């Protein structure tokens with residue numbers, strides 16, 4: 001049967017290139033090969049036991065119905081407390097909106113910000129869902145090229161250089177996916193002030209905030225009345241599959257957010273929200289800190305090992321679990337290089353073309369979401385190909 005006409009907006013949305021590599025990796029594994037996975041953007045650790053126990057208890061107590069649309073009140077309160085404890089910032093629980101992962105938080109907030117002729121400014125490279133969502137909503141993405149000189153982040157000078165009047169929102173992700181770098185606190189504040197001055201939205205993706213290894217960055221929460229922050233229990237809290245994220249929204253937009261949430265997802269998963277209540281407990285925190293330490297050790301090993309075999313890493317990745325490495329010493333096309341390494345050496349990582357255009361063919365993203373032993377095997381295999 002002939003295929004029906006699909007939305008024209010969807011035609012502007014691209015798939016992840018790494019998906020074809022992942023399919024290839026699966027085939028290799030089915031043939032009995034061991035593949036070293038450094039392409040996965042999720043922790044290899046499973047959810048900490050106290051969180052799992054809270055989820056199981058909720059299920060056993062028969063808590064299986066919808067929660068209120070904006071989230072479980074106790075969880076909204078716990079997250080508001082978290083901002084006071086971690087950042088000394090006062091947030092009202094009503095400003096916290098629980099979403100099915102931060103993926104839906106992004107969609108909700110961008111739906112609020114983007115009309116047909118609006119432009120959204122963001123760094124290139126960046127997490128690809130953000131530019132694809134802007135396009136899906138009928139907006140236009142203004143990619144601002146960044147590189148190691150600004151630690152792969154936007155700064156005020158870059159924003160001013162590229163500024164034009166159609167921009168209605170500025171998006172920052174810190175720590176960044178794919179580079180693991182963090183925006184300097186003072187630049188974040190300057191950009192927030194600039195956005196306030198221009199009366200445009202600022203959206204800051206802080207989903208990797210718990211996973212930082214050298215300094216604790218400030219949160220953009222409360223920087224001004226037009227700044228939205230999104231975060232998630234997925235990465236630091238190890239809850240990717242439970243699908244719980246959140247928005248910290250300025251009070252003046254709560255009724256619009258409520259309307260959007262009612263019509264897009266009705267409520268975040270009840271099970272995940274009850275489980276997430278245990279995420280801020282002391283016993284959970286202890287586990288999370290130990291895991292963070294392990295991620296730090298992996299990062300330290302992998303940065304040094306990649307450099308020693310010829311990859312270029314000019315800026316130290318300070319957070320998340322990603323390293324964005326220059327592979328131009330070995331190839332002209334990072335996608336072809338990723339395919340070759342996977343086919344010949346059974347090591348998987350993500351080509352730069354998944355994250356934008358700037359330096360994309362010269363970079364690949366390594367995720368240290370597998371244990372040290374596997375990372376060492378991966379490096380040995382890579383070295384044997386490169387040498």
Ligand SMILES: Cc1ncc(COP(=O)(O)O)c(C=O)c1O
Nearest residue numbers: 041101102103127177232234245
């Ligand atoms: C920068 C960034 N934002 C948002 C997300 C969405 O994550 P989740 O929906 O699991 O919270 C991801 C996932 O990889 C990400 O890397």
